[in-house]
Amino acid sequence: MRIVLLLAFLLASTPFFSQTEDEKQIKAIYDMALTNGKAYDWLNYLSNQIGGRLSGSVQAQHAVDYTKTQLDALGLDKVWLQPVMVPKWVRGIPEFAYFETSPGLTTNVPICALGGSVATPDGGLKANIVEVKGLEELEKLGKAKIEGKIVFYNRPMDPTLINTFSAYSGCVDQRASGAVEAAKYGALGVIVRSMNLRLDDYPHTGSMRYGDTPVNQRIPAAAISTNAAELLSTTLKLNPNTKFYFKQSCKQYDDVQSYNVIGEITGSTYPNEVMVVGGHLDSWDLGDGSHDDGAGCVQSMDVLRILKKTGYKPKRTLRVVLFMNEENGMRGGNKYAEVAHEKNEKHVFALESDSGGFTPRGFSIDASEENIEQIQGWKNLFEPYLIHVFQKGGSGADIGPLKDEGIVLAGLKPDSQRYFDYHHAENDTFEQVNKRELELGAATMASLIYLMDKYGTVPTQKVKG
Amino acid sequence: MRIVLLLAFLLASTPFFSQTEDEKQIKAIYDMALTNGKAYDWLNYLSNQIGGRLSGSVQAQHAVDYTKTQLDALGLDKVWLQPVMVPKWVRGIPEFAYFETSPGLTTNVPICALGGSVATPDGGLKANIVEVKGLEELEKLGKAKIEGKIVFYNRPMDPTLINTFSAYSGCVDQRASGAVEAAKYGALGVIVRSMNLRLDDYPHTGSMRYGDTPVNQRIPAAAISTNAAELLSTTLKLNPNTKFYFKQSCKQYDDVQSYNVIGEITGSTYPNEVMVVGGHLDSWDLGDGSHDDGAGCVQSMDVLRILKKTGYKPKRTLRVVLFMNEENGMRGGNKYAEVAHEKNEKHVFALESDSGGFTPRGFSIDASEENIEQIQGWKNLFEPYLIHVFQKGGSGADIGPLKDEGIVLAGLKPDSQRYFDYHHAENDTFEQVNKRELELGAATMASLIYLMDKYGTVPTQKVKG
Incomplete structure (x- = not known):
């Protein structure tokens, strides 16, 4: 009897039997x-x-x-x-881009059109390029320094944020609204640093919006890989007259x-x-x-x-x-x-x-x-x-x-x-x-x-x- | 004065200032x-x-x-x-292995010598192969069913364990002691399923021990990829007379x-x-x-x-x-x-x-x-x-x-x-x-x-x- 009681007690207290x-x-x-x-x-x-x-x-x-x-x-x-x-947006033929530090001296860089972007003109778009760290810098630069140029948004994701989605939230305005905002100052196109914490050669696409910008005032937008963004940024410091060329043939149906x-x-x-x-x-x-x-x-x-x-x-x-x-x-x-x-x-x-x-x-x-x-x-x-x-x-x-x-x-x-x-x-x-x-x-x-x-x-x- | 006090209170209660x-x-x-x-x-x-x-x-x-x-x-x-x-143990030239379901009908499989293993004879080792799910099965099979054969340890890691190191602990005796234990029953060699939760083609090495087994009684041990382990196991069910061949030239200096x-x-x-x-x-x-x-x-x-x-x-x-x-x-x-x-x-x-x-x-x-x-x-x-x-x-x-x-x-x-x-x-x-x-x-x-x-x-x- 005692052994039976002891056994019952043991069984009752084992994890298996107490599992809810x-x-x-x-x-x-x-x-x-x-x-x-x-x-x-x-x-x-x-x-x-x-x-x-x-x-x-x-x-x-x-x-x-x-x-x-x-x-x-x-x-x-x-x-x-x-x-x-x-909506049906189509990328078309692969995008192509380079920067040019002096006539004929070009370096190809990996880009991709942002989702929803318009195409460049058929022959592509070539212009001087100006780097900013975010939308708020546009106002400081003003029309004088932006008109007729390509704007290069290059604020990186913050690596100190443990939740990488917070770092994404802190950057994605460049991708979503970069074109609309730059167009207001007469920019011809925008290039956005990829939302990527790593330095590598992949451009990252994602949606952008034109809002109520009239169709004829919409400018093309593309993402550039993080490695290329770093290279372009350094190049611009050495040679502020660097030109950027890109061509994309995406289309909204x-x-x-x-x-x-x-x-x-x-x-x-x-x-x-x-x-x-x-x-x-x-x-x-x-x-x-x-x-x-x-x-x-x-x-x-x-x-x-x-x-x-x-x-x-x-x-x-x-x-x-x-x-x-x-x-x-x-x-x-x-x-x-x-x-x-x-x-x-x-x-x-x-x-x-x-x-x-x-x-x-x-x-x-x-x-x-x-x-x-x-x-x-x-x-x-x-x-x-x-x-x-x-x-x-x-x-x-x-x-x-x-x-x-x-x-x-x-x-x-x-x-x-x-x-x-x-x-x-x-x-x-x-x-x-x-x-x-x-x-x-x-x-x-x-x-x-x-x-x-x-x-x-x-x-x-x-x-x- | 009041404003100063309020300000001090606010400063003291903001997260920045209360950070330890x-x-x-x-x-x-x-x-x-x-x-x-x-x-x-x-x-x-x-x-x-x-x-x-x-x-x-x-x-x-x-x-x-x-x-x-x-x-x-x-x-x-x-x-x-x-x-x-x-210790200095060297793998030597790449290992080679196949199984043979009938004379001349062979399938190559990826293996690697376990660390510390002896080599096979120069011409390799070929014998019937018997599958077990662990060391404790050896006793059941006994010398009659093991002597002169290669033992194939094929107990997989338990995928239901959330900590994969626990799954590893539950399997690694096959790798560590498989050769010593199988040798006691007259096995000629052992092949061990890789300690890998995934099905793929990589054999995983790792240490094994001979303990106090005399040098002339030490048998070679190799790991086989999980995909090949599955294939070999199925093949053995269909054809229990399948032979296994392997050759390795590793050496302890x-x-x-x-x-x-x-x-x-x-x-x-x-x-x-x-x-x-x-x-x-x-x-x-x-x-x-x-x-x-x-x-x-x-x-x-x-x-x-x-x-x-x-x-x-x-x-x-x-x-x-x-x-x-x-x-x-x-x-x-x-x-x-x-x-x-x-x-x-x-x-x-x-x-x-x-x-x-x-x-x-x-x-x-x-x-x-x-x-x-x-x-x-x-x-x-x-x-x-x-x-x-x-x-x-x-x-x-x-x-x-x-x-x-x-x-x-x-x-x-x-x-x-x-x-x-x-x-x-x-x-x-x-x-x-x-x-x-x-x-x-x-x-x-x-x-x-x-x-x-x-x-x-x-x-x-x-x-x-």
Whole structure:
């Protein structure tokens, strides 16, 4: 009898028997992702069989067809395409650029047109070039020193910021608004230092806007690699009369039909409460968009597959949404929110992965204090998986438009150190994604979805915009 | 007057003014590492100009000379070489292997000799091959099924373990003891699945031991790539009579003279209390040893340089030690501890970086509870840098022999997901190291060294062995 009691006591106190249901389910999720994940295979196909998926391209359409087929095969309750018109901007023939320190003495440099830019004249554009560290310097220089020239924006990302996205935020105005602002002072074109913390030879594209600048006043904009930016800057110090030449033949076409790809497991208890997990299916055209954001798409797809495979039946309706056109228009995210609003759908939670397929560190959460505290209360459940960031902050561009509905929004936060080595550049390729890191991200997302579904959100005032 | 008071209150409550001395010093360390680090340049030289640094090789000697020269240039108080005799094992001409399903029908597979292995006979070794999942299966099979055959150890690393070093620990007995154990049952040789979580074509070397097995009973051992291990396993299921052939010409020479490289900033207040920061300078010969452990060496060197550059003067004596021969003998670590003991030096803290140059996540600490709690008490200081692991555990192989002295031992814990993709293989190269991740590791180490120096260790009972 005594031995039996002792045995019972021992069994009761061993970790296995004291494991809670949540601990078990989350362990099952991670085990499934790491031993039987599909994300990496899907990404291989998206990246290596389809490639870069710029909105309006044939590849973007292939990606819609492929992911729809794959979701169909998962046996979800519903899979559909949500129509959305998207802009179609095309790069055209490869860009070409050089700088000239004296007549005939030229050095070629790697550039790429910024997304949305106009072309240069057919024969290219050649002019003196003036370096600035940011938009605010334009006013100081004034029309006298800018008119008829090319403006070279060369403020680098701040390497001392641990979160590289903060360093990106501190620079990206040069890319987004550099052309519009320089045009006001009579500039003929702009060259922008790539948003890259590393010194290398890849130019990084990304969106820029003309706003309401009349079409005939729009000037072409291109990114230059960080190595070339350094070289050009040094050259300008030695020879301020250096001229810059570039030629690009990009073009904006009429909008074309495209789609958000959506799959759903209908909730068993609260089918009218919708939770979204997603990423964006479009990418830039230079690489194959593996980190931005093929990774987020395949992780989101695997969240539903993993939960299904572990036998978990969501109480709420769980949707994977692969948004179209995040990069140069945000049409997919806006359309999804618009339709949700029209249909009066109640969205309670949305989680986006759009920061690369790197080792997950945690989440940023855009919600009321009560809801952030609820999620922070689950910290211990995530600790064995080294997930430790649960910070108030943004979520994801595509799910942002859902915000008015008062839902909890969150973004997966992977380790950010390598992200801008690849972001929007030719080297954002499948080889740069580590299988385990990608899978850990999917498992981390699935675990939060599980907890949010099981416990629901905390009833609260509408989140203020 | 009132305005002055208000202003004083505001100033006192702004984050800048409330920043503690520790916060400021740690910020200065990280800023220095990220804007003016030397680790990456040093690693470039070690990896690309010198290459793999196997103990006793010309490259290992070059690495001793190079790092000594670099430490000399830092203006430390003392730099010296500590003589240590090391084993010299040489791989010889590239290994060759195939399996044969029927006479003449062969498939070549990538293998490499395990470090310390004997050669095959000159003409190679060909025999039937029997697959096992681990050492314990040998007894079940017995002499009847093993004698005259090659044993194929094929237990993979467990992908569900989040810390990949735990998965490594669960497999490495096959590599270390596989030959000794199989020889007891009359095996002619062993082939071991590479310690790699990924399926690829790189064989991963690493040390194995013969213990007291007489020289004439030592059998050759090689690693096979994970892809080839899978193929061989499948082939054996279809055709259990498959034969395996391999040829390797590796050889153990007499011990040769080598050195630990040591640099020191002598303590300003307690010069007799020594703190060590280090990594191991030797590596395997297949790649260039960038992650294992060029990274740890250059980070450790940069710890002293960064502290100096930020103007911090250690109260205690701070030594960088680049240990020789961690991989196949541990002679450098043992020698350092032996000399420290002979000289009656009081070592209070030692920190090793030998887990790759990836994003740092924290530390494992081998010390008394009081000292672990002290370090855990600094968690908030590390939080802005996303350093969150402060766990009781091992430290580093090279500093382990110092343990008897009752000091605090710690190991840097970088993110471990990619480590075994490269460990001991041809692809452990400079390109696989990210500059920022490497620099963040150096800063994290320097910050802990700073805190340990400033506050000292907690007086405690000797740590039990």
